[in-house]
Amino acid sequence: MWALSTSPRGPNAPFHHGDLRQALVEATTGLIERDGPASVSLREAARITGVSHNAPYRHFPTREALLAAVAENGFRRLRAAFEEAAAAPDDRLLALGQAYVRFASANPGLFRLMFGGDVGKDAHPDLRRAAGEAFALLREAGAQGGSDAPREAALGAWALVHGLAHLVVDDQLSDDLREDAADGRLLERIVQVFGPRTAGVRRRP
Amino acid sequence: MWALSTSPRGPNAPFHHGDLRQALVEATTGLIERDGPASVSLREAARITGVSHNAPYRHFPTREALLAAVAENGFRRLRAAFEEAAAAPDDRLLALGQAYVRFASANPGLFRLMFGGDVGKDAHPDLRRAAGEAFALLREAGAQGGSDAPREAALGAWALVHGLAHLVVDDQLSDDLREDAADGRLLERIVQVFGPRTAGVRRRP
DNA sequence: TCGTTACGTTGGCACCGTCAACATGAGCGG
């Protein structure tokens, strides 16, 4: 899905790259998905992009900053997925949850980077902001659930979906379950037997 | 909580350490809690333990094997916590969930190592076994929930608690929520508005 | 046209994981 070489950049390429920053983010995204966030290397990203091992430092002060940019990009993509899911005519909250798990299944490495705690949102405010914007839709949909304890209900829903996504990306589920999780069926089944306790929330009777 | 130096081992310590393997596991556990699983170094663990940088290789074929041993130890401790919680007279499943979140709150680094996917259970069967044994109690308690879809109910309960634990260790919760999560109150409140939909699952009312 | 400056390169440092060769001494057969 992710081409590791964004632009080969032959031996007599121009001195200036053009958009090295974006190229590095894309190359790193590919590396993360291939090797996991822990073993991604600044130097290899540079190699793939076709620049010297120190060029990245003109755009990112540190390796973690590069990873933060990749994670930030991930949160933007997650928000786009949420927006698409929120347009669904049926159960909006379920659709958002399914989008969440689907995103994690499709980009396990990226998901682990975004939520693995290796980047540290405190040191990267832009990352925190992007994450907050991604979850705005989710909070909004959770708040209008009609529960008498909306805070707890929303948190429970988030925890349930977040946990399911983690079980997928950390490979804790059997193959068939992982498959069912990826396309949303598993979450649908879970929600049928396990959800807000308040009255009349059974969707699609 | 974890002393980083297990035994200073002065300059004229005996050639043989005695129980280097265990000492390395303990030192590494401390390092993980201090710096996170990603930035723990074999050489520093050796330094702390007071041996040369290559001594660990007599006990662990690779850095990942050392981390796997630490994670395995973590699963044993988690199982002990489960056993203690299962003795609770009240709601056993809730008590197990609270123990789960409490363990994560008390050992965030270790929890991230155990579930972060950086170790890979496939390559370390002992780790997989220890994890399975830790969850035996949880599965058992989940199965006797009396739901008409026990598989989905148990998975939902696991996902909810697992997700809540991840939200804690990955620092996604506000301070007061994290505190409430650590001592089990938050999970109790969540379960009151969000739980199995089937009737009569409240044990010992 | 020419200087400023953003962007990229070369070279070096300390640290890391890992391999190979060697040193030590605990434990056992005699």
Place this chain on the structure above:
DNA sequence: CCGCTCATGTTGACGGTGCCAACGTAACGA
């Protein structure tokens, strides 16, 4: 009690990594 064996620990080396410092290149505005 001696001496051998071999598990355990040490020294030294190699390539790779993140990052720093110094330098080259060319895009662009005065």
